[in-house]
């Protein structure tokens with residue numbers, strides 16, 4: 001497909017830089033793991049988003065499990081998880097022995113604050129806040145305060161939110177800890193990889209220890225004082241991450257420029273109630289990992305997907321099924337369709353258009369024009 005929904009991008013000069021540094025350590029002049037680049041990547045990540053601590057791990061899934069473990073969350077504990085998210089947000093909770101409590105999302109596909117309040121019990125230890133598509137909750141500071149007062153941790157699942165911010169505060173600084181993904185489709189990538197950020201030195205130390213198999217990080221010999229695992233990133237991945245981080249602002253500005261074209265062009269659909277997009281409050285920088293809109297009732301998105309594909313334009317929807325309706329959770333907890341009716345209804349009609357650094361502004365105009373044609377042809381008369 002010519003216009004894919006996600007695509008990694010490396011400048012030629014970055015490729016040359018990565019290759020020459022890689023050649024260096026392949027020739028024995030440096031480490032393949034536990035060398036200087038992972039450390040540099042962590043430092044640069046902290047600087048970029050303004051967090052005090054960054055801990056690089058093998059994936060966002062690993063980051064979520066590590067953070068939950070570092071908080072002492074386990075058997076008999078509950079963690080609130082929004083319906084609109086990837087399996088890892090829920091499965092990480094089960095992997096540490098706790099129970100995910102699934103919660104409605106609002107029209108922006110992010111955690112519904114009032115439903116969250118209803119789902120808190122004496123066993124609730126943490127809430128996962130997923131910045132879905134790169135959108136930060138405009139109530140995030142209020143949510144944090146509400147949870148603080150109840151001794152409940154707030155964990156940002158920031159897999160989609162590299163470069164997103166609210167009132168100048170970057171994702172990664174909004175909860176007690178945050179987890180980023182560097183999977184190939186993400187705003188910046190290392191192929192596979194993840195980053196934990198936190199401004200809590202104790203949590204940082206625990207996460208660091210867990211990813212080093214539970215090593216006592218103050219000891220200069222191999223003493224292990226907790227059960228951990230090996231979640232270390234390689235030097236090669238860190239090199240990719242370093243060059244990608246240099247481009248983060250550029251990548252996010254470009255995504256916003258593409259989205260602006262889509263928004264302007266698609267206003268013809270919005271003003272005729274044929275589609276609607278998310279409401280982005282002032283002060284929020286959307287990272288646009290995804291550009292999604294919701295189609296009006298009776299517009300068949302499967303058909304639109306087929307028609308767009310005829311023009312080599314890939315469209316899709318995430319996540320389908322929603323996390324609480326994944327077979328594993330249906331079987332484990334007896335979850336059924338209708339359990340979270342608002343989230344299920346919102347998710348049924350949305351569709352995503354391609355957005356990434358290789359989609360040019362001309363491509364964006366073409367894609368939007370084709371999309372409008374296809375949608376108008378689908379509107380029931």
Ligand SMILES: Cc1ncc(COP(=O)(O)O)c(C=O)c1O
Nearest residue numbers: 059060061086088159181182183
């Ligand atoms: C919201 C969310 N959380 C967690 C993950 C897991 O990320 P990773 O593939 O790095 O484990 C993803 C991956 O797409 C995601 O979208």
